[in-house]
Amino acid sequence: MLNISHNKVSEFLDLNQYKSGKATQHTNQHNLFRRVLLISLILVIIILFLPWTQNVTSKGLVTTLKPNQRPQTLQSPIPGRIDQWFVQEGDFVKQGDTILKISEVKSEYFDDQLTERTGDQIKAKSASVDAYRSKVQALKNQYAALQQEQQLKLEQARNKYLQSKLKVESDSIDLEAAKIKANIAETQLQRTISLQEQGLKAVKDVEEYRNKLQEANAKYVSQENKWLASKNEVINANLNISTISATYGDKLSKAQSDLYSAESSALDTEAQVSKLENSLANYEKRNSLLYITAPQDGYINKAIISGIGETFKEGEPLVGIMPANYELAVEMWVRPIDLPLIHKGEHVQVQFEGWPAIVFSGWPNVSYGTYGAEIVAIENFAGKNGMYRVLITRDPNYGPWPEALRVGSGAQTITLLEDVPIWFEIWRQINSFPPNFYVPDDEDSSKKSENKK
Template sequence: MLNISKQKVHDRVHEEFDLYSLNTLHTPRSAVVLKRWLIGIGVVLLLIMFLPWQQNINGKGDITALTPKDRPQNIQNIIAGRIEKWLVKEGDFVEKGDTILVISEIKDDYFDKNLSKRLQEQLAAKKSAIESYHIKVKALESQIVALQQNQQFSLQKAKNKVKQNQAKVVSDSTDMLAEQVQVNIAQVRYDRGEDQYKNGGIVSLSELESRKLKLQETKAKYVSVQNKLLVSRQELINARIELNSVNAEYAEKISKAESDKSTALSSVATGEYELSQLQNKISNVDYRLGQYVVRAPQDGFVVKALKAGIGETIKEGESICTLQPSNPDTAVELYVKAMDVPLIQEGREVRLQFEGWPALVFSGWPSTSVGTFGGTVKVIDRVDSKGGEYRMLVIPKKGDDPWPKQLRMGSGVVGWVMLDNVPIWYEVWRQLNAFPANLKSEPEEKQPDKQAKKEDKK
């Protein structure tokens, strides 16, 4: 029992005695096999724990296009109208400029089939009116120049008349002074003659009467010259008044002409404004006539008609159908949690599994996965998207298997952003303790050089 002796008796007991109870006491064969298998599995698992495991961040998303111009777009009409004819059906391939839909007019402002012609007639009439106003402006300008010249002539004439009257006043004043002297002389001679006649009769009576008559004549002539001087002075005053009235008269005429000119210029400006409106309306009508046909903006496939039937009315900017551009630059938009964004940088490798494409995935051993395709992180959004997750765009990886051509926009994708290699035991320990993945120091993202951008714009 204690296995102290080196002599074994259990073999001899089995050979000499055939005891059933002893035969049932040996260890079952299946237990031994199970034991060996468990030990082997344990050793294998232990060894596996030291194998390398590539950490990764998983995310889900859809297939999209890298550039907005390659993504599905809704074709919209610019003007309101009524559907007259469909020239495509769903699934058709159209080239840029191909007609998709023909619509007719529904606004009464454009029902007239000769609208462009009538607008052209209005345009010609308006141009003629503007030309007439220009002619009127030129005529008024000539009239203003003529009035200004006449004003100068009239002013010169009035000034000359004033000078003439001034000279006449001076002349009449001289005459009056001369007559005043003659009156004084005649008065002195008469007074002397009267004294002589009274004191001795030296002067006869006829001589005295002659001197008296001469005195009366000189006085009468003096009064006449005095009256003439008054008339000359009055004429001088009238000439000066006329000189002042010339400025007022011509200022009024020139002001009226300038007012008429301003009115004509205002009419020209109004006409040019209306002319511009007519030209704009003609351009709009011509452009509108070209919008009765809705054309494809680029090559692609008509995916879905959003309007159906003939005679249906559509509004401005209403979506008519969906167009999927041909040969898009395919990309994948993956959504990852906010806590995983700091671990991802542009250029990181991504393994992708497309829905509907058979695959066997070992996320930590990408080289052993089957049916997955390689990608590279191209864009990481700066703001969160739906549900607080962040979107990133993944493009095909150079040198890897090309993505299947059968992929369609909007198909589901599961992706794994590949990080660094660690032992499996460390990854298990990290997952059990909810620790983040390893993050090595990455080079800082290069900020765009503002100066270089400015130079490029120049």
């Protein structure tokens, strides 16, 4: 008791008769308390100098390492209406398996024989192209024949022109001879008249030579007419050459115009054939899009548009699928102040939701229920929440992750940093200082080698 009363119990009762009374009579309790305090102080001092691993903790979600392994939705690139489902939610599908069938909702694609009719149009247009090509070849032959005929006609006209020129020269010589004969006949007539006046020649001789003069003048006039006619033939021959050149030039121009028109029509028809072939390929591709198939092996998650007869627009999600083969990873979010402490290849401890764990963040070696991971990617820009996304995957030097783990599960990550004493960590936490900035050994050595270079 506290012995503050004047009526002491010890005067009426012997407390040593009881065990509790004997226990209270010890005089060494103060020494025991001092020993406990001393031992506790020593233990606290020892604990303060124990190593503590600095760390950055964050929350994350289980995802996949590669983008093509993550859950996805299937869309149709064309608008349509759902006709038939071939699977149900939870079914496993292989790559290429048909999931659902849709039908057209646009009136220009309602014709079931659209591809066949387009093929018939292509055949008809192709035949038209062949016909135009034949016409082009015929016009080319006609053009070549006209050119050859023009050359022959021109050569014939030039020969006739040369003949006319030679005939003019011949007629001019004959004309000159006739002129000389007429002059001789006139001279003979004058001489005969003179001799007749002298009585040396008879009147009959004068009349005879006058007749010869008339004949010579007639031959001269006739030869002059021939010469003028020959000159006229030269002019006509030269004009004929010009006429042939003009006539066949017009014919060749018309043939060439027809040839170009036929080639233009052939090219235009070929363009129409190419356009029809493009349309046919589009129609065939569009027909193949009426069946939505699985892009890879996976499980059907949810039918987003499920009713038979429901219509949808192009690009609208129809069904969700989860790939069957995937490699798990965890995406965690790091504050900007902690981002300089994160490096690729660093070790991270992960605690998954649903798996019990006893975690000592500063002593990862004594933690239970956590799994090893390493950093594989760090984003270079912050997300909408103002934090940076870091992707981690299983560390091959540690045990495997749980088999029942699924994409979308929650996770708690602990990124291990530098080892410091506990007293330093307490002092840092009290002053709200960030963890020590450091560079991993491999990066530090690479920077030193670059500086040497």
